[in-house]
Structures are given as structure tokens and as C-alpha cells.
Amino acid sequence: MKIFSSRGSNKKAEAKGGRLRLLTEIALGLALASLLLFYVDWPRVIRAARQTRDAFLNHEIFSVREIKVKGGEKVGGSEIVAMAGLSHGVSIWRVDPEAIEKKVARHPWVSRVLARREFPRRLVIEVEEREAKAIAVLGKLYYVDREGFIFKAVEEGERTDLPLLTGLQQEDLRYPTSFATRQRIQQALRLNELMGKEPFALSEIHFLSQGGLIVYPLGYRVALQMGSGNWEDKLKRLQRVLALWKGNEDRLAVLDLSFRDQVVARIRKVEGLKGF
Secondary structure, eight states, X not given: OHHHHHHHHHHHHHXXXXXXXXXXXXXXXXXXXXXXXXXXXXXXXXXHHHHHHHHHHTOGGXXXXXXXXXXXXXXOHHHHHHHHTOOXXXXXXXXXXXXXXXHHTTSTTEEEEEEEEETTTEEEEEEEEOOEEEEEEESEEEEEETTSOEEEEOOTTSOOOSOEEESOOGGGGSTTTHHHHHHHHHHHHHHHHHHOSTTSOEEEEEEOTTSOEEEEEXXXXXXXXXXXXXXXXXXXXXXXXXXXXXXXXXXXXXXXXXXXXOOEEEEOOOTTOTTO
């Protein structure tokens, strides 16, 4: 029993000694750290760290050697690079993709833009441009994209062979009616796509103040009152009516397709013919 008790006491003493050694090492470490705080030239250390960082960031291996622009047609690659404020040789670490996107997105033809860095020395800018689908007449002529946004004035020499959107007012484009107006424009553009090429391709889409559309096809001298929506069914009725009037289409002044199950025709008056 005495031997067992002696061994137990030795173990307790060893554990106590280990704790004392650990505490001593911690105390010495703290003392050494305190001495470093007093005797190390910290401003000099910080300056050296900054110089090392700057040397790394500005190393020629990180100098931009290639700026690639994807998707730019109406907006040239050199113009996009200039808008982004970029130049070859700048450190890729100092290029801010988000700032580039904000600058390039200001161009009216740019719908979406994504900029990214490809280390160590390449920068890529991907641009999605707007596609003009119609021209809105609002005092001046403005391009309209497929989402119904009026995005820029038509300038001299630019494309004008697009359907005209008439009947819109400036106040229609302001809050709170702007969203509803954009939806109406989207519906009109869908109708334009459905009517396709000549003879049904449209020269003008007129927005009525009370709602609904009147459209004017290139191939016929007739105004089509389309109402709102259900375009596919209305176009089928239009084709049936025009087939019945084949050869005499010029007699038709207006076809009203806004009703659900019928087409109302207004005949053009012809001088010298009775009953018309």
C-alpha cells in the first residue's frame, strides 16, 4: 500500500511541475513580445511591408497585356475600352470589374455587360447589345428594344426601316404608367413578329388612348383594328377575310378584328359607283 501511495504522489508532482513549466513558457513569451513592442521599429516594419506589397501588385507579370471585348458590334471594342478607362500595362490587381461594368453600361446600345479578370494579365469584357425592334414617334424618333424600352434617339444615317410606334405620349413613359406602357409595347412587338414579312409586315403600329392597337401593313391599303391580345386567332380571321376579298383588297378601308368572333369591314368609297 505504501508503494502504491508513493507512485500516486509522484504522478501528482509531475503534473504540477508540467503546469508550472507551461506557465513559465507563457510568461517568457509575453515578456519577449513586450520587449519587441518597445525595441522594434514598427513604422519601419510597416513601410517595408507596404513596399513589399506594392512591389508584388505592380510586378510586370501582373501587367495587363490583353483586353478582349466580346459581343460589341454597334459599340466598337476600342470605344468600350476607352469608356472603361483601361490601358495596357495597368496592374490587373488595380482593375475593378464592377466599376468597368457601371461605366460601359451607360452606353445606350449596351443592355448588359460583364467584366472579369483572367490572371495573370488578361481582362475580358462581355457586352450584350440592344436590338432595335421599332421606332417610337415622340416628337423625335427613338429606338425601342424587344423589352419595350425606349433607349436612344435615332441619329442621321442610322437604320429607319422599322415599324413606327405612334400614339404614345411623353407622360405614358413616366411613373406610374411607364410599366403598363412598356407591357403594351411588348404586346405590339409580338404582334409585329407574328405578322412577319410582306405583305403583312407592318409599317406603323398606332396606340389608341383608350387601349388597343391599329396597325398598317405594308402590302395592303387597309387599317387593321386589332384591339388587345389574342393575336393568333385574330390573324387567322384576317387571312380568311382577305382570301374572300382577293383581287379587291383595295376596296377595304378598315377591318375591325377587335371583336371575338367576327370581322367588321368598312368599304372605301369609290367615286362613280352607286351603293358605296
